[in-house]
Amino acid sequence: xxxxxxxxxxxxxxxxxxxxxxxxxxxxxxxxxxxxxxxxxxxxxxxxxxxxxxxxxxxxxxxxxxxxxxxxxxxxxxxxxxxxxxxxxxxxxxxxxxxxxxxxxxxxxxxxxxxxxxxxxxxxxxxxxxxxxxxxxxxxxxxxxxxxxxxxxxxxxxxxxxxxxxxxxxxxxxxxxxxxxxxxxxxxxxxxxxxxxxxxxxxxxxxxxxxxxxxxxxxxxxxxxxxxxxxxxxxxxxxx
Amino acid sequence: xxxxxxxxxxxxxxxxxxxxxxxxxxxxxxxxxxxxxxxxxxxxxxxxxxxxxxxxxxxxxxxxxxxxxxxxxxxxxxxxxxxxxxxxxxxxxxxxxxxxxxxxxxxxxxxxxxxxxxxxxxxxxxxxxxxxxxxxxxxxxxxxxxxxxxxxxxxxxxxxxxxxxxxxxxxxxxxxxxxxxxxxxxxxxxxxxxxxxxxxxxxxxxxxxxxxxxxxxxxxxxxxxxxxxxxxxxxxxxxxxxxxxxxxxxxxxxxxxxxxxxxxxxxxxxxxxxxxxxxxxxxxxxxxxxxxxxxxxxxxxxxxxxxxxxxxxxxxxxxxxxxxxxxx
Numbered sequence: 001x002x003x004x005x006x007x008x009x010x011x012x013x014x015x016x017x018x019x020x021x022x023x024x025x026x027x028x029x030x031x032x033x034x035x036x037x038x039x040x041x042x043x044x045x046x047x048x049x050x051x052x053x054x055x056x057x058x059x060x061x062x063x064x065x066x067x068x069x070x071x072x073x074x075x076x077x078x079x080x081x082x083x084x085x086x087x088x089x090x091x092x093x094x095x096x097x098x099x100x101x102x103x104x105x106x107x108x109x110x111x112x113x114x115x116x117x118x119x120x121x122x123x124x125x126x127x128x129x130x131x132x133x134x135x136x137x138x139x140x141x142x143x144x145x146x147x148x149x150x151x152x153x154x155x156x157x158x159x160x161x162x163x164x165x166x167x168x169x170x171x172x173x174x175x176x177x178x179x180x181x182x183x184x185x186x187x188x189x190x191x192x193x194x195x196x197x198x199x200x201x202x203x204x205x206x207x208x209x210x211x212x213x214x215x216x217x218x219x220x221x222x223x224x225x226x227x228x229x230x231x232x233x234x235x236x237x238x239x240x
Numbered sequence: 241x242x243x244x245x246x247x248x249x250x251x252x253x254x255x256x257x258x259x260x261x262x263x264x265x266x267x268x269x270x271x272x273x274x275x276x277x278x279x280x281x282x283x284x285x286x287x288x289x290x291x292x293x294x295x296x297x298x299x300x301x302x303x304x305x306x307x308x309x310x311x312x313x314x315x316x317x318x319x320x321x322x323x324x325x326x327x328x329x330x331x332x333x334x335x336x337x338x339x340x341x342x343x344x345x346x347x348x349x350x351x352x353x354x355x356x357x358x359x360x361x362x363x364x365x366x367x368x369x370x371x372x373x374x375x376x377x378x379x380x381x382x383x384x385x386x387x388x389x390x391x392x393x394x395x396x397x398x399x400x401x402x403x404x405x406x407x408x409x410x411x412x413x414x415x416x417x418x419x420x421x422x423x424x425x426x427x428x429x430x431x432x433x434x435x436x437x438x439x440x441x442x443x444x445x446x447x448x449x450x451x452x453x454x455x456x457x458x459x460x461x462x463x464x465x466x467x468x469x470x471x472x473x474x475x476x477x478x479x480x481x482x483x484x485x486x487x488x489x490x491x492x493x494x495x496x497x498x499x500x501x502x503x504x505x506x507x508x509x510x511x512x513x514x515x516x517x518x519x520x521x522x523x524x525x526x527x528x529x530x531x532x533x534x535x536x537x538x539x540x541x542x543x544x545x546x547x548x549x550x551x552x553x554x555x556x557x558x559x560x561x562x563x564x565x566x567x568x
Contacts, residue, residue, distance in 0.1 A: 012550040050263045050486035057486025144266040145510030214265040
């Protein structure tokens, strides 16, 4: 089968493999598969790979790639491009469902979800309807970026689609669950941010001394579970 | 060997060559901005190039040793004076206990790297000592150094290296007879070499022509995350949105308003702005030393040439390291 991937260089030590230009689970599935293949069969000089919505950015050490590459070698990028084109063809017994589903408890609304009123106004839904819709879907972690541990989740019900804040907040609390366009996500650390905040999780999404440091990884499935203030408090305590 | 910081200057952080294995979790590489100067300082002491250094921003900083120190430094941000003597860059020197080491303005750049024999010792976080301030990771508890901070070297390092430096500084001598020459051509600092980026064809022909002919000024909004480039804005012919994808230092992104940003060491790991160009690896140290208001011109080179220069430079660094180790 003809491989639809486009492979292009970013700089001397990285290249990107792009599977189409539409955000969907199928394209992301290809990203996950290649990411896994590279972890299973890393080439000499492979350092790391960054999964995104439809692409995988591969980081490598050009000196090692060059010195350990067998023949034919016709440049670092060219050799890796050929290698990856072949690698993509390898069938992999990998199914979407293999990835874990992680449940994230969320306290919705009140002071933990300061933009809930805005959402109600924009969507003409009540808070309980918003909570129900948001917590009924199953989401895919398409990408981690922006700040350490920030997960971009796809799969939100389009009824909840709202624009970002016109002026970003200077400080968003850690654990805040937000919506921007058709995406939803969780702020792992206190940071500035423009997403509409509808709730907060007591889970620690990023901890430098934990392994892995992030609670979520690209490819994971995510569900939200509404909790009350009491449970939020007890989970916060057991997490600290 | 331990120092106490008396004045940190504008910003002093612990950095090494960065945190490369957590990009997929949104953790930037970080690490030294000017890799060439940091490596040169480490090589002058026979340290591994990965040893942690102190990155000072401009001058007006000062520390003293709580015991005798063996140091080396490099970088265009400042000049070091010890007892009113200007210390040469890229050479090991000894400073006796309690003698102030003054990191002074002016120089032509921004950042200066001070290495200590054995490397500065702080805890590794996610595999690196590099400080990433926005998330409080690495270095001195995730923060910049402040007045009164104490930091020492790794106590367990190459014994032959330790013996060697103690021997050459016996009998009052305080400067090594050899040093590490610079391999970056700082004279051509206003000309930055780039390779065209994946979305360069998204821009008008005139904009691309301007990019390579009109100069750009380094904006005030420049830090370890990125540098703003002020000049003629880039006009797009393609108005589609780029789907967010992995980004790395050296990328010149064009923002929605047509202004450009050059991503640096602490730059975000993913981004959705079209990529006009990529600064070549061997010119990134020059970018790290550009000051606000400095004027730069971009010159196109081929990707093959960039790759050749990369490998040539890294091989050069390995050769220097090997030749320094022969001294021990």
